[in-house]
Amino acid sequence: MRWDNLGDGGSALFGTDVVSRTIDTPEFRGITFHEVRARSIVNRVPGASRMPFEWTVNPYRGCSHACVYCFARKTHSYLDLDTGLGFDSQIVVKVNAPELLRRELTARRWRGDHIAMGTNVDCYQRAEGRYGLMPGIITALRDHANPFSILTKGTLILRDLDLLRQAAEVTDVGISVSVGFLDRELWRTVEPGTPAPERRLDVVRTLTAHGIPCGVLMAPVIPFLGDAPDQLRATVRAVAEAGAGSVTPLVLHLRPGAREWFMAWLGHHHPPLVRRYERMYADGAYAPKWYQRRITRQVHELATEYGIGPYRPGEHRGITARPEEPAGLPDPTASSGSPASSAAANSPSEPTQLTLL
Secondary structure, eight states, X not given: XXXXXXXXXXXXXXXXXXXXXXXXSTTTTTEEEEEEOBSOOEEEOOTTOOOSOSEEEOSXXXXXXXXXXXXXXXXXXXXXXXXXXXXXXEEEEETTHHHHHHHHHTSXXXXXXXXXXXXXXXXXXXXXXXXXXXXXXXXXXXXXXOOEEEEESOGGGGGGHHHHHHHHTTSOEEEEEEOOOOOHHHHHHHSTTSOOHHHHHHHHHHHHHTTOOEEEXXXXXXXXXXXXXXXXXXXXXXXXXXXXXXXXXXEOOOOTTHHHHHHHHHXXXXXXXXXXXXXXXXXXXXXXXXXXXXXXXXXXXXXXXXXXXXXXXXXXXXXXXXXXXXXXXXXXXXXXXXXXXXXXXXXTTSOOOOSOO
C-alpha cells in the first residue's frame, strides 16, 4: 500500500501511524480496516464539479456496500489498492475525523459553508457500526450550527436520529436516501452489501415522521435492467408512499475503475447486454443525453402523478444551487457557457447527471 507517498510531507493526507486490523466476525468477515489519522477532513470539491456544494467530509475510503457501479472505486488505486474486491474489503478509517472536524470548524478561515457527506463512499456503511465516527461529526456540526447534508444507503443513520433532530433545530440539515430500484434480484447482485431497498424507504418514513425532511436520490437507474416503465413507476410510487419530499433520478455512469468492474459483473450475470452497454457508453462515462432526458422526464412525470413536488437542483440534499450557477440541470458534457449548457440550464426536463454521489 502506498502509505509512504500519502503519509509524509506537508501535503500528506494521512500520518504514518497506520494500524491495520482484520476482523473475523460474521459482520466483518473478510474485511480489513486500515486505521489512519487524517491531516485534514474538510475537503474542497473540484472546481469542475457541477455539484451544488463546495465542501465535503468523508470519514472512510473504500466501502463494504460493494456496489459494483460505485464511481469511487478508482480512488483506491491511489493507495495501490485493488479497485474491485479490494475496494469492498480494504476500508480506510479516519479515526480522528470528529476531533479534526471540530478543530477545522473553529478555524478563523472557515466561513460556515454547507458540508456534504456521503459524496464519495457511504458514511453509514458497516464500518460505521464498529467505529462510530458519525455521532461525533454530527455533534461538531450541531455545536457550530454548520449546515450539512448526508446521502446514504445505510439504515444505521437512524441510530443518530436524536442528533439529527438537534442539529436541525439550529441549522439546515438535508438527508437523502439512495434507492434506484426495487428489484430484489438486481439488488442482491449489484448492491450486495447494502440494506434492501424497502428498508431504505423505511428510513425515509422514520425521518419524515420525526420532522426531518428527506429526499430520495433514485440512483442509479440501470439501463435495460431497471429502466422499464413499470419498474420506474413502482419505484417512484414507493418513494412517494414513504413520504419523500423529492425524487432525483440519476442514470448509471461508468468511470474508469467502476467501468471495468461493472462490465465484468455484467458479463457474468447478463452476458447478452455487454454489447449493448459497449455501444451505449462508447463515448465515455455517461449514457447518451437522449437516454438521460427520457429517464428524467419519465421520473418527473411520475413524481408529479404521485404528488412529489417539483424538483429543484440540490433538493435531494436540502440545499440550493451555488449562487453563481443557473438554477437548472446542466449537461455535464457541455462546456461552460456553450449553447448546450445554456439550453440545459433552462430546461426542467434535462437530465440530472451528478459527478459525485
